[in-house]
Amino acid sequence: MKYTIALTTLFVLAISSCKKDDAPLYNNDIKAELSVEFDNIAGSSDLQLNTGIYTNAAGEKLTVNKLKYYVSNFVLTRMDGLVYTVPQDSSYFLVDESDETSHAPVLHIPEGEYKTLTFTVGVDSLRCTKDISERTGVLDPTDKGADMYWGWNSGYIFFKLEGTSPSSTSAGNVFMYHIGGFGGYSSATINNIKTVTLDLTERGTPKVKQGKETNIHLMVDIMKMFNGSSNVSIAANPVVMFSDYSVSIANNYTAMFRHDHTEN
Amino acid sequence: MWRKKFIILFVFAAGIIACSKDAVEAVFAGFEKPEGFPEPVYRFADNKITKEGFELGRKLFYDPVLSANNTISCGSCHIQTSAFTHHGHSVSHGIFDRLGTRNSPPIMNLAWSTSFMWDGGVFDLDLQPIVPITSHVEMGDSMSNVLTKLRTSSMYPAMFSKAFGSSEITATRFLKALSQFMLMCVSNNAKYDSVTRGQAVFTTDEQAGYKLFQQKCGTCHQEPLFTDYSFRNNGLSISNVNDEGRYAVTLNAGDRYKFKVPSLRNLDYTPPYMHDGRFLTIEAVLDHYAGEVQSTPNLDPLLHTGDQLGIAISPKEKVQLLAFLKTLDDRHFITDQRFSEQ
Numbered sequence: 001m002k003y004t005i006a007l008t009t010l011f012v013l014a015i016s017s018c019k020k021d022d023a024p025l026y027n028n029d030i031k032a033e034l035s036v037e038f039d040n041i042a043g044s045s046d047l048q049l050n051t052g053i054y055t056n057a058a059g060e061k062l063t064v065n066k067l068k069y070y071v072s073n074f075v076l077t078r079m080d081g082l083v084y085t086v087p088q089d090s091s092y093f094l095v096d097e098s099d100e101t102s103h104a105p106v107l108h109i110p111e112g113e114y115k116t117l118t119f120t121v122g123v124d125s126l127r128c129t130k131d132i133s134e135r136t137g138v139l140d141p142t143d144k145g146a147d148m149y150w151g152w153n154s155g156y157i158f159f160k161l162e163g164t165s166p167s168s169t170s171a172g173n174v175f176m177y178h179i180g181g182f183g184g185y186s187s188a189t190i191n192n193i194k195t196v197t198l199d200l201t202e203r204g205t206p207k208v209k210q211g212k213e214t215n216i217h218l219m220v221d222i223m224k225m226f227n228g229s230s231n232v233s234i235a236a237n238p239v240v241m242f243s244d245y246s247v248s249i250a251n252n253y254t255a256m257f258r259h260d261h262t263e264n
Numbered sequence: 265m266w267r268k269k270f271i272i273l274f275v276f277a278a279g280i281i282a283c284s285k286d287a288v289e290a291v292f293a294g295f296e297k298p299e300g301f302p303e304p305v306y307r308f309a310d311n312k313i314t315k316e317g318f319e320l321g322r323k324l325f326y327d328p329v330l331s332a333n334n335t336i337s338c339g340s341c342h343i344q345t346s347a348f349t350h351h352g353h354s355v356s357h358g359i360f361d362r363l364g365t366r367n368s369p370p371i372m373n374l375a376w377s378t379s380f381m382w383d384g385g386v387f388d389l390d391l392q393p394i395v396p397i398t399s400h401v402e403m404g405d406s407m408s409n410v411l412t413k414l415r416t417s418s419m420y421p422a423m424f425s426k427a428f429g430s431s432e433i434t435a436t437r438f439l440k441a442l443s444q445f446m447l448m449c450v451s452n453n454a455k456y457d458s459v460t461r462g463q464a465v466f467t468t469d470e471q472a473g474y475k476l477f478q479q480k481c482g483t484c485h486q487e488p489l490f491t492d493y494s495f496r497n498n499g500l501s502i503s504n505v506n507d508e509g510r511y512a513v514t515l516n517a518g519d520r521y522k523f524k525v526p527s528l529r530n531l532d533y534t535p536p537y538m539h540d541g542r543f544l545t546i547e548a549v550l551d552h553y554a555g556e557v558q559s560t561p562n563l564d565p566l567l568h569t570g571d572q573l574g575i576a577i578s579p580k581e582k583v584q585l586l587a588f589l590k591t592l593d594d595r596h597f598i599t600d601q602r603f604s605e606q
Contacts, residue, residue: 131310132390133436141394142407142435151395153385153513185387186379187514244515 025209026111028082032210036074036117036218037104038095039260040067043223049097056226058233060167062175067097067222068148069159069253070138072127074107075118079205084109092123094138094148095220104215113207114200117216121194121254122158128182153242155180158192159253161225168238175234177225178241179250190242192250196257204262215263220256228252292318295375298452300460300488304375306389306447311440313447316427321445323423324438326605329413331359331403338396338442339605341368345598347530348372348449354541358402365505367541369526370534372451372597378493382523382539385513389446390439407435414438451529451597452488459591460488466591473581473588480575481585483566484525490592495522496564499557499573503540520561532593546589550582 040047042054047064055061071093074086086107093105123139135141139156141149148157159179168175183191198218200206206214226232230248240246292315297304311317324330328337341356342348348371350356356368366382380386386395396402397410414420414433421431428437458464466474477485486492495510502521510519523539537543543552557567557574567574577585597603 129387131307132388132439133310140435141391142411142439146398146407149394151386151391151398152381154387154391184514186384187516187519189514189516242512242515 026113027210028110028112030111030210031108032111032208033106033213034076034109034114034206034208035104035106035213035215036071036119037215038071038218038220038257039103040095040097040220040222043221047097047222054223056223056234057231058167058226058235060165060234062163062165062167062226062234064097064161064163064222066160066162069095069121070123070148070156071095071105071119071121073120073124074105076107076109076114077116077118078110078112078114080112082110082112088127092127092137092139094144109208111209113205115205116197116199117259118195118197121196121250121257122180122192123156123182125182125191125193128155129185150180150242154185155182158194159225159250161222165234165238167233167235169235170238175238176241177232177239177246177249179246179253181242181246190244190247192246194250194254196254198257198259200259200262203259204264206262207264213263217260217263219258219260221258222253222256224256225249225253228255295447295450298450298457301373301452302376302489305378306375306443308375308447311390311443313444314427316423317441317444318448320423320427321441321443322603322606323420324442325445329417330397330405330410332405332409333359335359336403338393341396341402342371344603345533346370347451347533347594347598349534351533351535354536356402358396358399359404362401362404364399364401365507366539367536370530371446372449372529373489373527374449375447376489376493379524383510383513384495384524389443390436393439393442411435411438445603449597449603451594453596454529454594455591457488457594467587469584469587470591471588473584473586474591476577476581476585477588480577481528484564485528490528491525493525495519495524496566497521497523497560497562498553499560499563499567500538500542500552501556501558502560503542505540507540509539518562522562528589529592530594530597531589533598546586547582550577550585553577554582 042052045052047067050063050065053061053063072091073088074091076084078084086109090108094102096102127139138144145156148160150157157178157180161177163175164173165175166173179192181190181192183189200216206216208214229251232249232252237245240249295308295313326337326339328334330337336359341350341358343351350368353368355364355366357363369382374389380389380392381395386392394407397405397407411433420433424433424437425431427441455464459466484492484494484496508520510522531546535544537549543549553575554577555574559568559573
């Protein structure tokens, strides 16, 4: 009998020590902040708007005056397999190189250690067809999103890169890449909505916990828009908007994003 | 007994007062689907039409403050007496007299329209006004600037308050109010409608023209709205502008040179005709179909049977068709005070 009691005591102790081990570090019920920094670069240089001169794979020199793109629909996967989708209404961001405050969107996600980050470059097709009352903030086509919206062909411009290049044949040597296309409302059209998934385990997993700041630092190499599976030549295509060629550009820029490091 | 009579009289009088009050309020009936029309496609659930919202929309529609230099209103190019088109202009001139490339379409029966613009590039009526307001050849402004002007005006905050319950002026409210006005512009009082309702009869020529219309035109210009809202190439010669129509929106080679089939209601009031306003008269349009159709890419199969291009129409049939087409003119619509600048 005495022996049984001792065994039971040991067993209970063992259980409680187990609990102690994995319990208090993260609380699944608490949402904490994680910022995702989109650090725009050009090859191995930090991107300098209006002044930096860069050379693409086609050998063309270029200067960037404007860079804007939507990132949305963030999904994160935790080490324990939990897949967390950030609620849509707080999951649309417009990264604008000229606006420092737009570079690091803040997400609120359950505490824990995360292994992958997924997001959309652009705006999902459903939101592209929503009532005007559901197009708020950066999606407001009459305000913050006005510069990223085609009125004549109702839809968002997902990615916008403008600048000048001596190789450009258009007036003022400008080049303009306005890439959009959500698949069409009543007729099928080009779909340039892109999803990017980044593995975070190689360069440091974010350990998200209330009371501390965690940041995933991404490098976004705009030269990848020019240099990819098909090299974009400014001389051949100085202005690309809603056209079939935009598909090649969107395919290229999907590769712009890489995880550089994590600040825990 | 006397007292009882008095009470009855009082109740009766109260009843009359209540009735007359009802009658005043009943003047604004909201949006009503005319008998015989299909179900509208506009999402009325997202925009309940009220008297105040409609009146605000009308005020905005006729206000040149919606343009960059406060000179051009929606009503400048959509004139009621021309069924809300730009009479006499093949293509419209907007701000600073800049010319567009397309003919201003009528504003009528938009609750049934599945897309907007000649190429269908806009799929939601609420998003449509953004296009002319921001187009540099039309009103040349930015939406945010227009909204700022409205917010600082002396009358709009109160009108928005009446229409939407608070004086806040948002893009959503602005666009929904404009939609309310445009949706109310229903044209269903042409002679054709009276005949359909059994209140009038066609003349012999009109009746003959109606039969011809049903055989030769009615597939695309489907009754009772006189369009099937499809996009088709009707064999116009390709102009120097080389407007490729629907193709610009879909990038589908099969859509090259296709434009939306326009309604034929109020046809007499809406010259010139076609997406670029190239035909000045209805006769010229009939002449096109009878003998000038060109075999351009994606010509509609209905205009190409065997070796024959176009639609066979004899001179006599032309007269009859013209007689019928005139029965689509809705005098009541183009003179209805509710839709006029107040």
